[in-house]
Amino acid sequence: MTTRFDLFTPVHKALRAALFDAMQQVARCDFALAPEAAAVAAALLRLSGFLSEHADHEDREILPEVARLSGELAADLQAAHARVGGLEHEVVRLAERLEGAPPVERLSLGRRLHDALGTLVAEQLLHMRREETEVNRLLWAHRTDAELVELHGRVVAAIPPARMQEWFALLLPAVNGPERRALEAIATGHAA
Numbered sequence: 293m294t295t296r297f298d299l300f301t302p303v304h305k306a307l308r309a310a311l312f313d314a315m316q317q318v319a320r321c322d323f324a325l326a327p328e329a330a331a332v333a334a335a336l337l338r339l340s341g342f343l344s345e346h347a348d349h350e351d352r353e354i355l356p357e358v359a360r361l362s363g364e365l366a367a368d369l370q371a372a373h374a375r376v377g378g379l380e381h382e383v384v385r386l387a388e389r390l391e392g393a394p395p396v397e398r399l400s401l402g403r404r405l406h407d408a409l410g411t412l413v414a415e416q417l418l419h420m421r422r423e424e425t426e427v428n429r430l431l432w433a434h435r436t437d438a439e440l441v442e443l444h445g446r447v448v449a450a451i452p453p454a455r456m457q458e459w460f461a462l463l464l465p466a467v468n469g470p471e472r473r474a475l476e477a478i479a480t481g482h483a484a
Contacts, residue, residue, distance in 0.1 A: 297437040298428060299354060299444055302475065304420040306459075306466040307346060311413045314339050318409055323402030324395045332402075336387040336409070340380055342462060343416070345455075347373050349447045350423075357443060358427055361434050365426060372419045379412040448478060 314335055321332045351373060359366035386405045390398055431440060451459065456479075463475055 296428070296432045297440040297444070298424075299431070299440060300420070300424045300428060302463060302467050302471045303346060304424060305471075306463040307342060308417070308420065309466040310339050310342060310462060311416060315409055315413055318402070318406050321402060323390070323398040326395075326398070329390045329393075329398050329402070332405075333387040333390045336383055336405075340384050340387075342459070343380055344377070345451075347377060349450070352450070353443060353447050354427070357435070358430065361430050365430065369419075369423070369427070372415075372422070376412065376415050376419055379408065379415055382408045383412055 317332055317335055321328045323329045323332075351370070355366050355369060358369065383405065386401055386408055389401055390405075393401060435443075448456070460475065460479055464472055467475065
């Protein structure tokens with residue numbers, strides 16, 4: 293069996309792990325304690341940065357390719373990006389309000405944050421699954437692995453080196469051995 297180049301699964305594994313970690317951190321947080329609430333807020337803002345960048349990469353490089361092959365699927369995915377982006381914005385808004393809030397307000401914000409993050413996680417999981425199945429099938433039917441590697445290369449090339457190191461720190465612990473070796477080859481500048 294031949295394995296095709298997969299634009300989505302490795303990065304989605306990392307984002308899923310980060311989403312699950314954030315959900316656990318929010319669930320365990322005693323929001324009455326300012327340092328715990330601040331740690332949760334910082335973790336959520338960091339997560340939001342990765343989620344937003346990932347969506348931007350897809351919007352800039354991958355969705356135009358999908359649109360050339362299936363305008364309807366591309367429109368659905370753009371709508372999904374807008375929907376999860378709105379949910380993400382709500383999580384960020386609540387996280388930012390934690391700083392400087394009195395304990396009683398932090399407790400209320402914590403409950404709302406737990407609910408909002410849970411909804412974001414659920415929507416992200418469905419969205420990522422759709423990309424991993426429908427979009428991969430579409431791309432594999434119409435593009436060679438060399439073309440997909442080139443597309444991936446454009447995404448990677450747009451990420452500044454220091455930020456790429458942050459992405460690798462997120463990615464490497466979340467993937468299996470073959471995926472890790474492929475990512476390490478990218479990090480060292482060797483084709484996988």
